[in-house]
Every structure is written in C-alpha cells, then in structure tokens.
Amino acid sequence: MIQKPATIKEIAKRLNVSISTVSRALHDHPGIGLRTKMRVQQIAAELNYVPNQAAISFKQGKTKTVGVILPNFNEDFFSIAITAIEDMTQSNGYTVLIGQSHDNTEREKTIVATMQKHRVDGVLVSLSKNTTDFTPFEQLMANGIPVVFFDRIPNQLDAYTVSCDLSKATEQLVDLLVAQKHKRIGFINGPESMASFKEREEGFRESVKKHKLSEKDITVVSTDLTKEQTTTAIKQLLDKKDRPTAVIAFNDYVALEAIKFTREQGLKINEDISFVSYANLPITTYLEQGLLASVEQFPYEQAEKATEILFTILDEKEDTSALQKNYVFQAEVVMH
Amino acid sequence: MIQKPATIKEIAKRLNVSISTVSRALHDHPGIGLRTKMRVQQIAAELNYVPNQAAISFKQGKTKTVGVILPNFNEDFFSIAITAIEDMTQSNGYTVLIGQSHDNTEREKTIVATMQKHRVDGVLVSLSKNTTDFTPFEQLMANGIPVVFFDRIPNQLDAYTVSCDLSKATEQLVDLLVAQKHKRIGFINGPESMASFKEREEGFRESVKKHKLSEKDITVVSTDLTKEQTTTAIKQLLDKKDRPTAVIAFNDYVALEAIKFTREQGLKINEDISFVSYANLPITTYLEQGLLASVEQFPYEQAEKATEILFTILDEKEDTSALQKNYVFQAEVVMH
DNA sequence: CTGTTAGCGCCTTCAG
C-alpha cells in the first residue's frame, strides 16, 4: 500500500496542536511541554514521519548536499577519492551529488550547471584532463557556491586547491634507480596539459643533473594514456640499441601496460629491465615480477583534506581568512 | 563579488511583467509573444539565471534525483556500476545521490533514511553483504519511492531485481577444469548470506555430480572476504595431503590473495596449481601467471538495466504491469 | 497573449 509521506501538518491535526508546536517538538526546542513533545515524537514515529529535505532546502537556502565532479569513477584513484568524500560528508550530515566528466570539457560544463541548479552547498572538483576554461567554476563561486579543487587543479585560478607535488618524489625515483646501479633510464611522461607533467619533468631533470647522468643514456617519451600510445612509447624505449635498464612510467596503468608488452618481447622484468611508477595502486602488489616502487599520491587524504576545507568554508562560524588556499601534499616513494 | 542567484521574480521586475510570464517564457510555453520571450531569455542569460531545483523539487514533489546505495565505491565492480548509472541518469536529466554502506547494515539503514529525507525519486541498491532485514527498503517502497536492486539482491522480498546468475557459469568453470585434466578441485566460497553463495554452491555440486568426481577429491572452504580468512582458506586447501591442482575462488580479489599466498609457499601457478574465479576484473589480465579464466558478471550492464527499469517505473506514462520484475543475466566464463 | 493567486512543507518571528 503506497501512501504519501507524512507531514508535520498531519501530525498536528492528529494531536490538535499547531504545526509550529510539532516543528518545535521535533527539534527538541526548549520550552515545549515534555508531555506534548513525547506525544508528537510518538505519533511522528507511528506515521513514519521523515522531514522533507526538499522543503527544508528550499526554505533555508541550504541543501545539505555537496557536488563532486570527477573525470571517471571507474579509476582507482578517483573511486578512492569518492570514498573519502562520502565517508566525510556522511558523518557531517551531508549527501553527495556526483557527476563524471569522462575527461570531456563539455560534459564537465553541463555537470557544473546541474550542480548549480541543484543548489549544492559546495563543490569538489578534480578537473578533466584538458580543461582550460574555468569560467563555469568562476560562475559557481560568483554565485556563492564554494569550490575546492583537488589533485587535478587549475593552474591559473585564484581558488582553493589541494594537490600532491610529484617533483620531489620523481627525484627520489631516479635516486633509487641510480642507487641500484641503473645508468640508462627511460621515462614515459603523460599529457602536457596536466599540471603534474611539469612536476615529473622537473624532478626528473633535476635528478639527472644531480647524478650527472649522460644525456645519451636518458630517453624521454610520452603517452596520452591510451593503450596504443603507451605501447608505442615503451616500444620506442625497448627498440633503442642501448636499451634502458630502468623505466619510469607515468602511472601504474601505464606501467602495467608497459610491463605486459615488455614481457611479451621476451624480456625478464627486474632482470633485464625494471619499472617504477606513480599512483601506488594496491593491485600492483599482486604482480609476481612487478614494480620496484610506486609513488603514493594520497587520493584518500587529498580528497579528505579538500572536503575538510570545504566544510570549514561552509561552517560560517569559522574564520576562512586564516585558511590556507593552496594545500600541498608531498608524494612519497613506496618500495614494493 | 558574491551575489545571490537570480530568481524569476527579479527578471519579472526588470521587465515589468508578471512572474508567470517569465516562467512561461523560460519554458517555451506556446502562447507567449515571441518578443517577450526573447527579452526574458536575454535578461535571464544576463543575470545568469539558473532555476532553483530545490524550489522545483519542493513544488513538484519530484527531485530529479536518484539514490544509489552500494557497499563500496572503491571496488571495481561497484565503481563500474556507478559509472553506468551516472552515464544513464546524466542523459535523462537526473542526478545521482550516493551512499556507501561499507557492508555495514547500520550504515545502510542510515543511508536509506537520508535518501528518504532527500525525497529521491527512486533508489538503486546493491545490498550490504549481511543484510537480512529489508524493512528500511520496504519502508521506502511504501512511501512511493521505487527501489530496484541489482547484483546483491534480497532473497525474500517482492521487489524489482536485476542479477547475474552464476550457477551455470560455475558449472562451466568445473567443466573447464575437468577438461584440463584436473581431478582434485578446491573451492573457496564466500559468506552464506549472499544470494550468489548458493548459486556457486549449486553449480559446483551439479558439475561435480555430472563429472562423477570423487567426494574426497573435492574440498570446499569459505572466506568472509577479509584477507585473513582468505589466507586461512587457501592454506586449508594447500595443506591437504592430496593438494588440489585447481582452485575456484569466490572472486578475483580472493583469487589474487590466494595466488599471492600460494606463490609465497613456493608453488608454481599454472604448473603445480591453477586458479579460476569470478568478476573478471581487467586488472587480473596483467598477471604473468594468473587466472585460467574468470566469470564475467556484467557490472555495467546490470546497473544499466536496473536504471532502465527504474526509469520505466518513474515514467508514469509507461505501463509497469508489463514490466518483468526479476531480470537475470547469465554470467559468462572468460578465458584468460 | 498576460496577470493574479494559491499552495507545495517547513521554519521562524511575533503574539498571545
């Protein structure tokens, strides 16, 4: 038997009291007779009363809802991030409205519009890989909807950001390889549009200089993260006459693909050639001959911090002027 | 400069027309002067007008929002499912409100309550692994919020379900092993509370009978899906004096763990012992010595179908009486 | 073609 959800009005009618009394009773308002309060709460329970958040949102101008815009949920890094966000919001009484851009700027725009329509109280974003126009987000902020970016953050926008710096960790990756007597090193970088491209590049260059590696022993190639280009990239490295004995891959997915290809060429992983990479996906630890190390980028922590910042902004009692605008984690090399 | 979002009222004031004119103009209502319509739409654009969904939801009693309750986003199967749901809802103008139960019945209840509060138009659920009390969901349905379960569906509830039958595929798994001359087979099943437990069990029994395998060559153990219990389970199998030469694992995560342990015992995968399992996670194909096969359970398709069913119910023009209540996919064995 | 108005459920100020 389907019935419409109960309202305070109904409860009021049943008890012959006013709706304001009911409202107050349900909120443990001081100055309501204990007796009435009990009666109200009992009937509410009986009728299965659940306050209508849509009405409350409308009335209060707050939806108790946070928007999350990510490239793709179906990628460990981001699904871990979502988990973090949802864990945090759940305990703060907020709910999460999601949208995935699929690394498509147009879709990203549409999603922003949807969030705006729904009047989410704030938005957490990890940008699509080729977003360069930030006006949709500026629009949000102009309308009083705070935005916090994490991991894939905008390079030229005055906004709250949480990110993970890879340059130092990249240096350490090279240090590690050099310490293990590797001299010829290959490097598979990613799309230039991503902020982390430069961090990897710089860290790598820095360490190459530090260790006085010869330029001819260094090969840098790149991939747009598709399997095809990744295969092309690793092929380029393996085809060199002085093949590198170690490869730094853009991330674990790239590394897995590269390792697979390398194995298929009859080379022995960790004998003929070793791999290190970024992301530190749990899954990579199950390989028999896998990565020497991977760089932990703290998806959970980044997302958690971003959410925390958002809540500080939303919590109007807090003073946001003291809030640090750009929070940076340091990535860490994890040995496997 | 932060400003409050514009309302139709403001647009109306600017143009000295009534709010209903504005409302109609914005909705391309027939019978509004082309001139006025244009003027309204122009001002709306100028003021950056975005309709307040909270107000609309309140007024219409429809939130254009779908709730999704899953055990854990951070598990490939479910993150793929979310992707499917979000892809579908996005193109239908709906938004997704998420909640993860972390396989905890209490949290699941809380999430249901939140969804109810938010008056989502419908809910998609994959149950927590030990949910046996379905009253929260019955409550939802009683309040007119349709619920569609998928994959982890309730066993004793008259409700819309989409699932993937594993019994047939489990039989084929055994067929496959027998064809490869395996006689001693170990089977790691999961928690009994899950509907698929029985499907695996039955399929297995069926095939054991079919192939006339001797009972003493068959060993069935189980895990609650924690690493510890999985390790205990595989240990039990390996410790038998006539160790199985093939193992069917509850799913790929269990398999990965079991394979790792087995390797650490000095056994050679695919020589001393082979593994097959369920879920067919992309990741398992990167192992050098990995699974012989895995059972595809179609997370994307299941979630898509569930969403489709939900939309048919929500679309009141459709006749739901013709709707099939329990949709079943057949799982498929995929060779690796 | 356009304006007026009621009301969705709830909170909150103002009166008793």
Place this chain on the structure above:
DNA sequence: CTGAAGGCGCTAACAG
C-alpha cells in the same frame, strides 16, 4: 508554553 501567519521560488489553474 503554544498558536497564527508570512514567506522561501516556482508552477499551474483560473481570470482577464
């Protein structure tokens, strides 16, 4: 301690 009433933004029925 409790009641009455206004209003949040929007839609839709009714009236011009």
